Amino acid sequence: MSLLNFYSAAAIALLAIGAYCVASKRNLIKIVMGVEIVTTAVNLNFVAMGIRSGALDPLAPIYAAISMAIGAAVAALALALVIQAHRHYGTLDSSKMSRLRW
Amino acid sequence: MVGVSPLDVFALFFGASLAAVAANGLGRKVGATKIPAYIVTIALAVALALVLPMEPCKYQLPSFAGIPVAELRMDDASRIFSAAAILLGFLAAIYSLKYMEGEEGVGLYYLLLLLMVAGIVGVTLANDLFTLYCFWELMSVAAYALVAFRWWDWEPVEAGLKYLVMSTLGALMALYAISLVYGASGTTNFDELRGLLPKLESREALGLLVGLFVFGFGVTTAIVPFHTWLPDAHPAAPSPVSAMLSGVVIETGVYAIARTLFYVLPPLAGIEYLLTYVGLLTCTVGNLSALRQSDVKRLLAYSSVANIGYIMVGLGEGYMGLLQGVSTLALAGLAGATLHVVIHAFGKGLLFLCAGSAIRALKSRSIRDLEGCARSMPVTGFSAAVGLLNLAGIPPLAGFWSKLLIAYGLAVTIQNPLMALALLFFVANAVLAAAYYLTLLTRLFGGKETGAREAPPHMWVPELVLAAACILMTLQLSHVLALVYRSASALLGW
Numbered sequence: 365m366s367l368l369n370f371y372s373a374a375a376i377a378l379l380a381i382g383a384y385c386v387a388s389k390r391n392l393i394k395i396v397m398g399v400e401i402v403t404t405a406v407n408l409n410f411v412a413m414g415i416r417s418g419a420l421d422p423l424a425p426i427y428a429a430i431s432m433a434i435g436a437a438v439a440a441l442a443l444a445l446v447i448q449a450h451r452h453y454g455t456l457d458s459s460k461m462s463r464l465r466w
Numbered sequence: 467m468v469g470v471s472p473l474d475v476f477a478l479f480f481g482a483s484l485a486a487v488a489a490n491g492l493g494r495k496v497g498a499t500k501i502p503a504y505i506v507t508i509a510l511a512v513a514l515a516l517v518l519p520m521e522p523c524k525y526q527l528p529s530f531a532g533i534p535v536a537e538l539r540m541d542d543a544s545r546i547f548s549a550a551a552i553l554l555g556f557l558a559a560i561y562s563l564k565y566m567e568g569e570e571g572v573g574l575y576y577l578l579l580l581l582m583v584a585g586i587v588g589v590t591l592a593n594d595l596f597t598l599y600c601f602w603e604l605m606s607v608a609a610y611a612l613v614a615f616r617w618w619d620w621e622p623v624e625a626g627l628k629y630l631v632m633s634t635l636g637a638l639m640a641l642y643a644i645s646l647v648y649g650a651s652g653t654t655n656f657d658e659l660r661g662l663l664p665k666l667e668s669r670e671a672l673g674l675l676v677g678l679f680v681f682g683f684g685v686t687t688a689i690v691p692f693h694t695w696l697p698d699a700h701p702a703a704p705s706p707v708s709a710m711l712s713g714v715v716i717e718t719g720v721y722a723i724a725r726t727l728f729y730v731l732p733p734l735a736g737i738e739y740l741l742t743y744v745g746l747l748t749c750t751v752g753n754l755s756a757l758r759q760s761d762v763k764r765l766l767a768y769s770s771v772a773n774i775g776y777i778m779v780g781l782g783e784g785y786m787g788l789l790q791g792v793s794t795l796a797l798a799g800l801a802g803a804t805l806h807v808v809i810h811a812f813g814k815g816l817l818f819l820c821a822g823s824a825i826r827a828l829k830s831r832s833i834r835d836l837e838g839c840a841r842s843m844p845v846t847g848f849s850a851a852v853g854l855l856n857l858a859g860i861p862p863l864a865g866f867w868s869k870l871l872i873a874y875g876l877a878v879t880i881q882n883p884l885m886a887l888a889l890l891f892f893v894a895n896a897v898l899a900a901a902y903y904l905t906l907l908t909r910l911f912g913g914k915e916t917g918a919r920e921a922p923p924h925m926w927v928p929e930l931v932l933a934a935a936c937i938l939m940t941l942q943l944s945h946v947l948a949l950v951y952r953s954a955s956a957l958l959g960w
Binding site for chain 1: 620623638
């Protein structure tokens with residue numbers, strides 16, 4: 365199994381774990397963590413895709429780094445909203461927030 | 467205008483956002499909270515003046531240590547989409563001067579509005595996939611924050627969180643597709659990919675990429691079944707933000723889908739039916755849900771879903787034309803979609819602004835409480851009537867011609883049974899949509915007098931400008947059609 369396949373497979377596995385986490389968990393923080401796992405998966409895939417004949421294309425880590433920064437911004441905003449949601453509902457359980465349907 | 471590069475527009479946005487942050491900090495100390503609002507409004511006006519006369523061009527950013535960084539392009543499609551976004555942002559900013567007056571953190575509200583417009587302009591000007599993604603996230607993050615702007619209330623927070631989780635996952639799917647494209651070809655530049663991808667990709671791989679792009683960008687575009695965040699998020703936002711979200715943010719997704727499918731990726735058989743039928747499903751679900759709503763902003767939000775459906779049908783026809791090499795069909799489909807994007811941007815922006823005025827006057831979002839308000843608020847009522855008739859597709863108005871152009875594309879392909887069925891559904895949907903728009907219109911004008919006072923000029927002037935734009939588009943239809951046809955050929959790279 366080549367290095368490329370190994371890392372891509374790991375990325376797909378992470379993608380599946382993240383998507384499962386978002387779909388099945390009820391705790392809002394776990395949902396945000398699921399989104400972050402998917403972000404990590406995509407970043408890993410970028411680096412994996414940058415491997416060309418054994419060497420790493422310098423563009424790939426740049427893309428991954430920018431994507432990490434964007435992911436951090438999204439995570440910060442998401443957690444700020446989770447804090448507000450907790451203040452309103454007194455719980456992190458998404459199924460209790462049924463005034464708008466999930 | 468010679469000498470203005472796309473970079474200047476971003477320099478303007480960047481400078482204005484820094485100035486707005488500084489003015490926000492200083493203004494709070496000395497009690498001048500309106501300065502960020504003025505900075506942002508002026509910056510948007512200047513940006514509109516820069517973008518409109520810009521010649522089609524490309525601009526390569528200086529490379530970093532020999533690595534090509536990013537490329538911006540300006541063509542006819544970019545200009546239409548970015549100009550619509552800036553114009554609506556400008557009018558929303560003027561409207562907000564009164565609407566958001568005295569709200570907590572209003573300086574940051576203007577900053578977010580400016581960043582959202584900058585993100586949209588960036589998406590339309592990007593010439594490589596990764597730059598497109600970065601600006602996409604700039605737009606999206608600003609939009610999440612704007613939806614949840616009234617964080618002291620439960621509804622915006624919950625709707626914003628839902629929007630954030632769904633839309634971020636969609637964007638990440640698109641980014642995953644971008645990483646696959648990058649892995650296959652070693653570049654993300656549109657023009658290089660256009661030459662490289664047809665040689666590299668197998669049919670299955672291409673199908674996967676198209677699926678990831680359509681559904682990735684499609685979450686933010688609110689195509690069914692990923693539309694569920696929209697009817698919560700758009701009503702929860704302040705009205706000028708709803709106007710921006712429904713008017714231009716979801717259409718930016720249409721642009722991203724069109725650009726990747728028509729320009730970057732090679733054509734793949736079967737996708738035309740995917741686009742057409744996803745579009746039909748979207749407009750059917752949107753229209754049927756809109757019929758049942760009693761909250762005026764939820765009704766408008768569902769009708770945005772329906773309008774995205776019409777636009778996707780237009781893209782589907784364009785794709786069919788591209789596959790079969792029938793240039794008239796490809797152009798008609800894409801031009802119809804672009805025309806409907808512009809009409810929906812103005813029409814829905816207008817309706818959300820009018821709804822905002824009426825809600826502010828009567829303190830209720832229920833249609834029953836708003837009955838009769840159009841008579842006591844003459845300017846808002848007139849503008850709302852223009853917007854409703856326009857989106858209902860009543861013949862002389864431009865909204866009719868865009869739907870006709872899309873229906874024409876379906877009629878050309880009528881010997882294909884799947885497309886004939888699509889035409890039937892499309893017309894049924896258009897009639898259904900007209901029904902609830904006209905019902906809303908009669909309810910707003912009928913009923914007893916509400917005694918609502920007309921909104922202040924800051925609020926009715928933008929409404930009137932948008933209503934005038936809708937009428938002007940009807941009067942200058944031949945010019946508008948020439949513009950959208952040029953935009954369609956730019957999207958196709960012809």
